[in-house]
Amino acid sequence: MTRCIFHIDLDAFFVSVEQALVPELLSKPVIVGGRPDRRGVVASASYEARAFGVRAGMPLAKAYRLCPRAIFLQGSFPRYRNASARFMRILADFSPCLEPMGLDEAYLDVTGCELYGSARQLALNIKERVKRELNLVVSVGIAGCKVVAKIASDSGKPGGLVEVAPGQEKGFLAPLPVARLPGVGRKTEQALRVMGITGIGQLAALPPGLVKSRFGAAGMMIHHYANGVDNRRVEPPGEAKSISRETTFAQDTLDRRLLQATLRYLCERVGAELRQHSKQARSITLKLRYADFETITRRLSSKEATNADEVIFAIVARLLDQALARKQKLVRLLGVEALNLVGDGKQLYLLDSMSQRMEHLDKAVDRIRKKYGFTSIQTGRTLALKDIFASDKGDYMLETPSLSR
Amino acid sequence: MKLSCLQENLSKGLSIVGRAVATRTTLPITQNVLIATDQSRLKLSATNLELAISCWIGARVEEEGAITIPARLLTEFISSLPNDHIDMALTQHILQLKCARFEARINGLDAEDFPPIPQVGDGIAAKIEVEALRQGISQVTFVAATEESRPVLTGVQVEFDGDKLTLAAADGFRLAVHSTALLSPVNEKSAIIIPARALNELNRFLTDQEEPVEITLNEQKSQVLFRLKNIEMVSQLIQGAFPSYSQLIPQSYVTRAVVDVAEFLRATRMASIFARDGSGIVRLAITPGAELTPGKMNISARAEEIGDNVGEIDALIDGEPAKIAFNAKYLSDVLAVLRQTQVALETTTPSSPGVIRPVGVDNYVHVIMPMFVQW
Numbered sequence: 049m050t051r052c053i054f055h056i057d058l059d060a061f062f063v064s065v066e067q068a069l070v071p072e073l074l075s076k077p078v079i080v081g082g083r084p085d086r087r088g089v090v091a092s093a094s095y096e097a098r099a100f101g102v103r104a105g106m107p108l109a110k111a112y113r114l115c116p117r118a119i120f121l122q123g124s125f126p127r128y129r130n131a132s133a134r135f136m137r138i139l140a141d142f143s144p145c146l147e148p149m150g151l152d153e154a155y156l157d158v159t160g161c162e163l164y165g166s167a168r169q170l171a172l173n174i175k176e177r178v179k180r181e182l183n184l185v186v187s188v189g190i191a192g193c194k195v196v197a198k199i200a201s202d203s204g205k206p207g208g209l210v211e212v213a214p215g216q217e218k219g220f221l222a223p224l225p226v227a228r229l230p231g232v233g234r235k236t237e238q239a240l241r242v243m244g245i246t247g248i249g250q251l252a253a254l255p256p257g258l259v260k261s262r263f264g265a266a267g268m269m270i271h272h273y274a275n276g277v278d279n280r281r282v283e284p285p286g287e288a289k290s291i292s293r294e295t296t297f298a299q300d301t302l303d304r305r306l307l308q309a310t311l312r313y314l315c316e317r318v319g320a321e322l323r324q325h326s327k328q329a330r331s332i333t334l335k336l337r338y339a340d341f342e343t344i345t346r347r348l349s350s351k352e353a354t355n356a357d358e359v360i361f362a363i364v365a366r367l368l369d370q371a372l373a374r375k376q377k378l379v380r381l382l383g384v385e386a387l388n389l390v391g392d393g394k395q396l397y398l399l400d401s402m403s404q405r406m407e408h409l410d411k412a413v414d415r416i417r418k419k420y421g422f423t424s425i426q427t428g429r430t431l432a433l434k435d436i437f438a439s440d441k442g443d444y445m446l447e448t449p450s451l452s453r
Numbered sequence: 454m455k456l457s458c459l460q461e462n463l464s465k466g467l468s469i470v471g472r473a474v475a476t477r478t479t480l481p482i483t484q485n486v487l488i489a490t491d492q493s494r495l496k497l498s499a500t501n502l503e504l505a506i507s508c509w510i511g512a513r514v515e516e517e518g519a520i521t522i523p524a525r526l527l528t529e530f531i532s533s534l535p536n537d538h539i540d541m542a543l544t545q546h547i548l549q550l551k552c553a554r555f556e557a558r559i560n561g562l563d564a565e566d567f568p569p570i571p572q573v574g575d576g577i578a579a580k581i582e583v584e585a586l587r588q589g590i591s592q593v594t595f596v597a598a599t600e601e602s603r604p605v606l607t608g609v610q611v612e613f614d615g616d617k618l619t620l621a622a623a624d625g626f627r628l629a630v631h632s633t634a635l636l637s638p639v640n641e642k643s644a645i646i647i648p649a650r651a652l653n654e655l656n657r658f659l660t661d662q663e664e665p666v667e668i669t670l671n672e673q674k675s676q677v678l679f680r681l682k683n684i685e686m687v688s689q690l691i692q693g694a695f696p697s698y699s700q701l702i703p704q705s706y707v708t709r710a711v712v713d714v715a716e717f718l719r720a721t722r723m724a725s726i727f728a729r730d731g732s733g734i735v736r737l738a739i740t741p742g743a744e745l746t747p748g749k750m751n752i753s754a755r756a757e758e759i760g761d762n763v764g765e766i767d768a769l770i771d772g773e774p775a776k777i778a779f780n781a782k783y784l785s786d787v788l789a790v791l792r793q794t795q796v797a798l799e800t801t802t803p804s805s806p807g808v809i810r811p812v813g814v815d816n817y818v819h820v821i822m823p824m825f826v827q828w
Contacts, residue, residue, distance in 0.1 A: 286758055328732065353732055391757060393734040395780060396804055396822040399625045399696055402602065 050214050052167050053282060054156040055189040055197035056139060056174060059206040061152035062092030062123055065131045068183040077102075077115050080123040084112035087296050087380075091123060095206055131182060138177050142170060147282045153201075155194055157282035171209050191217065193278035199228055217276025222249030231270050236263065248274045287389070288325070292333075293317045294383025300339035302378055309432040311368060312361050314384040316422075316430065319357040320414055327389045328353035332360055334367040335383030338375070345385075346371055353390045356406045357413075360386065454488075454518020454543035458495055460534045460552055462510040466497045467528045469508045469684060472654045474524040475501035480568070482521060486528075487567045488541075488548075489519035498570050499524060504651050505570045505687045518543050519564035530557055571687050573678035576670035577643055579613060580636040583662045589620045589631040590656045592790045592817055597649035598624035608646035608691040611677075613639045621698055622649065627783050628698055628820040636665055645674055646695055651688035658684050702820055703808055706799035708775035710739045710750055710768040711812055714796045717752070718788040720764035724754035725781035727762045734824050735781045739800070741770040750798075754781070775800050777807055778826045787819045803828075 058064065062080040067073045077097035082088045090111050093102040100115035111118065132151035140146050142164075145157035158170055165173070171188040178186050189200025190211040199221065200210040212220045221229075226248055227237050239262070245251050251259075252274040259271040272278065293314040301307065311334075322329060331349040338344075346367040354360065364384050372379075397404045416425045423434070467486065475483035478501065487498040495512035498505065520543050530550070531539070540551040543561075550557045590609075598606035603625075612619040616638040621630045658681055659666070667680040679686045724735040735754045742748035748770035755761035777800050788796065793811035800807050809819040 390730075390732045393732045393778065393824045393826040395626055395732070395824050397625060398628060398701060398806060398820065398822045399606075399623060401625045403625075 050192050051157060051159045052161075053191060053194055053197045054158060054167075054171060054174075055191075055194070055201040056154050056156060057187050057189075057201045057205070058135060058152040058178075059185045059187055060092055060094050060098075061131075061184075062128055063094040063097075064184050065128055066121055066123070067094070069127075073119060077118040078121065079108070079111055079115075079118045080121045081108050081111070082120065082122055084108045084120050087298050089296070093118075131184070134182055135178060135184070138181065139174065141177075142174060144284070145282050146284060148285060155197065155282045168209070168211055171211075175207075175209065191276075193217070193276065194280050194282065195230060195273045195278040196220065196276050198230060199224065202228065218249075218252060221274060221276055222247065222252065224248045226251050226274075229270055229273050231266065231273065236270070239263070287391075288327075290385055290387035290389065291318050291321050291325075291327070291329075292335075292383060292385035294335055294381060296337075296381045297379065300378035300380050302372075302376070305432055307368065307379060307382065308365060309429050310382055311364055311384065312357075312427060312429040313433060314382065315361040315364060316357045316427075318384050318386050319355055319360050319410065320417070322355035322386055322389075323410060323414055327386075327391060328355045328394075329360075329386035330388035330390060331386070332363045332367075333383075333385040333387065334364040334371070335381070335385065336368065336371055336379060337381035339378035339380050341380070342377075343381075344371060349388065353388075355386075355410075356403065357410055358406050359403075360384065454490060454520065454541065455516035456490060456495060456512045456514045457538050457540045458510060458512040459536070460531065460539050461536050463495075463539060464528075464532045464534075466495075466508045466510045467524070467531055469658065470497045470499040470506045471524060471528055472657070473499040473501055473504045473506040473686075482562050482566055483568065484524060485521035485562055485567070486524040487519065487521045487564055487570075489564060490514045490517045498567075500568055500570060502568060503648065503689045504654065506654070507570060507685045509683045520546065520548055520561040521564055521567050522548055522559050522561045526559060530559075571671075571676050571678075573669050573671045573676050573687055575672045576674065577613060577639045577641050578667065578669040579618070579639050580665045580667055581618060581633070582636065582665055583659050585618075585633040586666055587656060587659045588792065589618070589633050590652045590659075592631045592787075592819075593620040593622045593629045594649045594652045594656070595786055595790070596622040596624055596627055596629040596819075604691055605646055605693040605695050608648050608695075609652055610644055610646050610695040612642075612644040614642045615639070621695070623696060623698060623701075626780070626822050627787075628701055629787070629817075630698065630702070630819075631817045633816060643670065643674070644695070645670065645677060646691040646693065647677055647688055648691060651686070655679055655686055658686070701806070702818055703799070703801060703806055705801070706772065706808070707801050708739055708770065708772040709797055709799045710748065710770050710775075711795055711797045712750055712766055712768045714788055714791050714794055714811075716766040717750075717796065718785060720752040720766055721781060721785045721788060723764055724752050724762060725785060726754075727756045727760065728754035728781045730756040730759065732824070733781045734778050734826055735784060736778045736826065736828075737776065737798075739768065739770060739775040739777075739798075741772070741774060775803075776828060777803050778824045779807065779821055780824055783821045787821070791817075 063078045078094040079090055079097050081091040088108050090104050090106045092104060097115050097118050102111045102115050128151055136148055139154055139156055143156050143158045143161055147155040167190050171190055175186055178184050185207045187201045187205045187208045189197040191197040191200055192214050196212050196217045200212050204210040226232050226240050256271055259267045330353045331347055333345050333347040335345050348363050413425055470486055483501055489496045493514055494509045496509050498507040534552045534555055537553045542549045546561045548559050548561050594609055597609055606624055610621045616635045617632055618635050619632040662681050664682050669678040675690055677688050677690060728734050735752055738751040740749050748768045750766050750768040751763055753763035787809055791811050793813050795812035797810045797812055798807055804825055806820045806822050811817055
């Protein structure tokens, strides 16, 4: 059956939310991410700023060099989360088959909704409602599969509406550069260029066997995409697959005390969220970015799932020591991720044990923090952060407020 | 040293003492096996300083002597030889081996440098039937903790009291206690903690033993000696206080379900396939029968977003309906070692310990803490 899939993407999301709030910011180069003299990266840039070459993910300092006139904002994650929730609620009114991708984009399967008008009409209705209720602009791509819908919405930005009729997928994709395909990163793009392939049409015309031998299973996926073939369904989200927290330091550092304090803070945040959702993690990952942007992740998995701050911290602290023992370089970013989550069902203890006591302790700390804020009760380790980070309503403000939950 | 022996005997002896050869060690000689003539036999010994195993095999000794040889090399070489006579001769530190048309020379280290195998014999001594000891070890040792955070829990408490021997192990989530009779009473009540690993090794040797096993402690209660026919094993003991477990065994129940062990085990293993993705949770729902219908126990598991299963077995139930969830592994571990055909599961509440007792005997009890789940 031919499906009708929308890819709906809010344009310059964080910036647009700020602009909707403060109309003076409209039509100006605006960058959300933080102050340009601080660390961190561009979380979102207005189209006026993008004209100067500013891109999301770029260090703020570089953005400042490209566009010194830009208005740099700290941003606020709760504000964006709130806007995102309202956006998703509007989409859910059009079809229950909704798959949010992050905060600002989503796939919507409207197959069988013809009763309410043509696909184009539905898309216009969505755009109109989002504009009216949230004062935000969306781009919509309409196609028979996810990958084409996504590329269609991208090519209509900002504010576009691009419909690719069934059968037209290959023709639509063919003239576009290969980098537009999801899954084609810088390395794949280069490897393709070496083969003389720059356009999606050229890639689509390659014999499948050749693509497979050069790029493996991932290559086959890209090849299918290039041909406008994508059998992925639009799937409403299941439960969270992982929980993570990370932060960039104000200055690259090797100060053990600061590293450990920050790591401990991130662990407590991850632990608290695990406990809030009655989840336990079987694997814990440490993410470490050095000053030269070399990024490594180290993971430890165990049969025993955990959500205890102390256990999570012990694991990542050891991983950090091992990583730094191997490569002693200034650290730019630390992150902690809990994954392989298992649900409820807690093994009860027969003998009074350390882990049982830790569990009681975590629970008590969670209750206190819920009422009085994070900084109201702390371990000696995180207390060391108080001289470094400002606190706001009993909570530490890390370096990228727009992304701090 | 000059002697000859059978390849089959030497190979078997090496595999027995090989269990005590050190793997990672700072004392390289403990990776060797000590070979020494002992009257008209050949004695093989190995030790990792925690566990020492000696084994005697028949040999025709022409000249006394002793040497230590790298255990792995020797074991692999001997086991690949044909089943024939092996002639051994020691010149300086080189052991020459000849068997059929094969020959090897291996450099050894001086036997004098080998750590002494402890002599144990001045404390209490007891004798026990092989079968009784095997059953006790099999039903208790697997419970012992594998992680080292509380060292006493990595061992099995062995209690001598009159003619009664009680083995107990716990890992924080479960407890197993097995008692059995000694062949003659000991005159002094005594409790020691033997590393679970040592008992597991001992259990291997018991399979082809028939004569009673001698258990001897040293006076300081720091070592235990197990003497079998042609095999001796000495283990260091774990020092510390074992938790007093008798109060952890519930004395009453609200629901008691008697079921067939094999059926229960099959249903549990089936559920554990589905429980693998969750934290290994199997859920038991126990429903008493009415006048004409028998009681039943439902054993179920579910894997999020994948599926679920449920198995039903007959149960003879005394008391109220009950629901309780366990880690599948803990349940199947114990069911797999029971020798009886029927077992009773006694429960009080969904969050208080479940007690498993084989029906027809009263020498074994197993306690498992449940998992707290949303029903």
